[in-house]
Amino acid sequence: MFMEDRFDWEKFPEDQVRRFGNLKPSSIIIGIFILIIAIIILSSSFYTVNTDEAGVIKTFGAFSRITGPGIHTKWPWPIQTVEKVSVEKVNRIEIGFRTVGKDSAGNIIYSDIPEEKTMVTKDENIVEVEFIVQYIVRDPSAYLFNVDNPVETIRKTSWSAMRTVIASNTVDDVLTIGKEAIQNQTKDLIQSVLDRYNCGIRVVAVQLQDVDPPAQVKSAFDEVQKAKEKMDQLVNEGKRYYNQVVLEAQGEAYKIVKEAEAYKIQKINLAKGEVSRFEEVYRQYVKEKNIAKKQIYLDRMRSILAGINKYIVDPSVNLNIFLQQEKTEVIK
Template sequence: MVKKFEESFRSFKSLKHKIPGAGAIVMVILALWVLSGIFIVAPDEMGVVKRFGKMVRTAQPGPHWHIPFPVESALKPKVTKVHRVEVGFRTVDSGSPARYREVPAEALMLTGDANIVALEFIVQYRIQDPVSYLFNIRDQEKTIKDAAEAAIREVVGKNKIDEVLTEGKFQIQQDTMTLLQGILDRYEVGIMVDAVQLQDVLPPEPVIAAFKDVASAKEDKEKIENQSMGYRNDILPKAKGMAQQIINEAQAYREAKINEAKGDASRFLQVLAEYKKAKDVTRTRIYLETLEEILPRMEKVLLDQNVSERVLPYLPLERLMEKGGQEKAKP
């Protein structure tokens, strides 16, 4: 081995004498090799230097140098950038309008009440520990996607389909993010999950029409309930007001009758007291007062006593009967 190296060195020396400027060329190549170790870390990056594949140090934003290839190399993951993982779909063209491709194998999930739902979502994350991110797992994006899919399947499996399709979406996002962060922390992936955002949450295509009918029925039910509540809120105050009015009128009638009865009783007691004092006078007065009240309403004929002795008394019963019948016919 040593002999071969000495022979190579002697051949290089002989080549140096044979080729003019060979030393300068070697120096330029060496300089370029040394300069190839310069690297610049951008403000949104962090440098990680590897020596023969093993991490030896990290580098902050700015210019740095490492021993050139093949001894050392530098990786520069973006630690402030928000990365994105799509689950259940893939973006084919991000132009306007964007085009997507569905991935049913990832999107179809089973809910807690044994219904199938097609759920598409994205995971947004940032690299928190570049060393763990680069060296603890091999395929970072696939690992995050698989963990996110497992987390949301567990969360959806604990909820009913109505909650998944309607008002439970926000809670599902929060629960999935918490569960996913716990899984990735156990894997020591070195990332921070910023958000889990549901995109499309739909029942499977063959039963979409049936689910729309159910949703329409629920909307009609809520509409009818709201209308009935509105009618209830309108009619109840009116009914309560009318009831209170009737109660007030009844109380007023009661008070009036009580006061009237008390007045009649008091007047009777006063008359009784006067009657006890002078019975004849009081009897005559009551008689006259009664006649004053009755006689104005009656048809009457006054005859002198002398004349009345020569007149035949006549009582017109037929006229009285006709008059009584007319009075009964009046409402």
């Protein structure tokens, strides 16, 4: 009994083939179809959002919700679909040129877009402007649903903003000293327009790549720029020389003024000293007129006879004295 009920593994494949062979072809097709539908439903019900992305869920094509990084579930296709948008990646749009690839040496190849890069300045000069716009997506739902083609919208807005800013600057500003200001003005103008469109975009930077006059007149522009640079150099040299001479003159004038002030103080002090001395002599004169007169006489003679040879003659004693500086000689 036990031996008869034992399962025969050797006959199992044949039994299964015989059993499925008895199925109708339509039943097999329906089973396969149901299996495929089940696989599609299961595979479309789960999705993964990376750490730098946001998942935008659409229900029958309309916005439903936004999901963050991780594994999520949703209603299967075609009820719901998910579109992943990078919210941290800095995207780049090229205007006036396009990157088309690399050559055999690995150098990047660019292609010019003349209709985009030709612009007119405030003083009616033509310049060719190539620039890039960097942006990130800050609102995925607005980015996907508020405009039909976000990238093309950003490109056209950026091109229009740059033309507006270039038209408000002279060719000298565009080619030389005004590039940073032009970049900042264009960035602000692009952002204000995109905000009005509610595109969900934040402009990170606008960078000018090449700003040149047209090739037909580039040599003439280069000569003009060289002449301006030479003029600026001469002007700066003149200013340096002027400042040097002025500073030296100011220093000399300051020195003369200080010397004059010192001389004035010296003379004033000498005059005060003379006045004090005179007042002292006068006080002595008032007290003793004869003594004062004799003292004045002696002081005056001392100043007159200082430094000269002198003879002293005394006839009463027949004596002559010769006085010479640092030497005395008696002559009889």
